[in-house]
Amino acid sequence: MSDAAQPTAAEVRAAAEAVKTALDRHLAAVERRSGEDDPAVYEAFNQLAAAAEVYDELLYDRYDEVTPFEIPGAEDLPPYAGPEEPNxxxxxxxxxxxxxxxxxxxxxxxxxxxxxxxxxxxxxxxxxxxxxxxxxxxxxxxxxxxxxxxxxxxxxxxxxxxxxxxxxxxxxxxxxxxxxxxxxxxxxxxxxAVFDDEIDEIDEDVEDPEDTEDVEDDLDREGLEPLDAER
Incomplete structure (x- = not known):
């Protein structure tokens, strides 16, 4: 992509703000949901997925960086082509x-x-x-x-x-x-359960004993002590 076609830093920041707004709306919809299949939650989820996708693309185009966002099922659907005001x-x-x-x-x-x-x-x-x-x-x-x-x-x-x-x-x-x-x-x-398995894999990576030992070694070199987990 040429420099002329790259998004500006302001556009990337605006996309980041849109993600924050969509996160707030999604949380508010979840807090107010009327049941397991509340359509307001699904709509907020869809808006959050769209905002995150735009931000991810702009961030990559401008800075060659990516986000950890992965919206289940979002990539499997083609762009919406239905009526703007469904009857x-x-x-x-x-x-x-x-x-x-x-x-x-x-x-x-x-x-x-x-x-x-x-x-x-x-x-x-x-x-x-x-x-x-x-x-x-x-x-x-x-x-x-x-x-x-x-x-x-x-x-x-x-x-x-x-x-x-x-x-x-x-x-x-x-x-x-x-x-x-x-x-x-x-x-x-x-x-x-696929999504649960992915979460479990992340938890296992975080709780890897070798990672804990590396952190403790770093603290020793800095002359610091780890916090007591029972406090």
């Missing part, structure tokens, strides 16, 4: 579970069946128990009580996509996710 939205949710304890799943289904259904038998198989429980409870309730049902959480994702007009009744029921357009995703939120 309708679709919320697409996928949650994966492993059937970790089939006996617990069957027992829960059998209790529901005995209490609410005159004819039994559906809760005698795993697939029958799943059909019964997911028919009896809302998906959000199963998500919050999954361990009670013998399930183990896997990855999950929520997409909010913009539409020009609401769909006609019954229009998409046969193939509910077929028409999902990544360019119309207003915001997206992913939950995965």
């Amino acid at each position: 309708a939205i679709s919320v697409l949710i996928r949650r994966d579970y492993a059937v970790a304890e089939p006996e617990r799943l069957l027992a829960q289904a059998q209790r529901v069946e005995a209490a609410d259904y005159e004819e039994g038998g559906a809760a005698g198989t795993v697939h029958g128990a799943l059909g019964l429980l997911f028919g009896e409870f809302e998906p959000d309730e199963i998500a919050s009580r999954h361990k009670e049902f013998g399930l183990e959480e896997g990855d999950s994702t929520l997409w909010v996509t913009a539409a020009d007009e609401p769909a006609e009744p019954g229009e998409w029921l046969e193939a509910p996710f077929e028409q999902a357009d990544a360019q119309r995703v207003v915001c997206r939120f992913d939950v995965s």
Whole structure:
């Protein structure tokens, strides 16, 4: 990139201020959220991701430096190309579970069946128990009580996509996710153990005993003593 095309120092600083503002808005949205799937939090997350990306690019172009920011899922989406003022939205949710304890799943289904259904038998198989429980409870309730049902959480994702007009009744029921357009995703939120693993790796690096010994050696050379961790 030529010097003439490089961003100015003022532009980089303005982008940094935009990140700070977006951080404040995201924290405020989180503090005020009305539930696990609050759209205001997703919108603030999306704005923070966009601001961080702009700052990262300008910082690299001007100073050849990068940031440690990594927004899960943000790089997988193309630029938004939907309507500026959507008249309708679709919320697409996928949650994966492993059937970790089939006996617990069957027992829960059998209790529901005995209490609410005159004819039994559906809760005698795993697939029958799943059909019964997911028919009896809302998906959000199963998500919050999954361990009670013998399930183990896997990855999950929520997409909010913009539409020009609401769909006609019954229009998409046969193939509910077929028409999902990544360019119309207003915001997206992913939950995965992959992100937890990355955090664990960072923690392991920070707590490396060799790193601690190096710090103590540096303090000795400076004639200083480490702080007592129990104070």
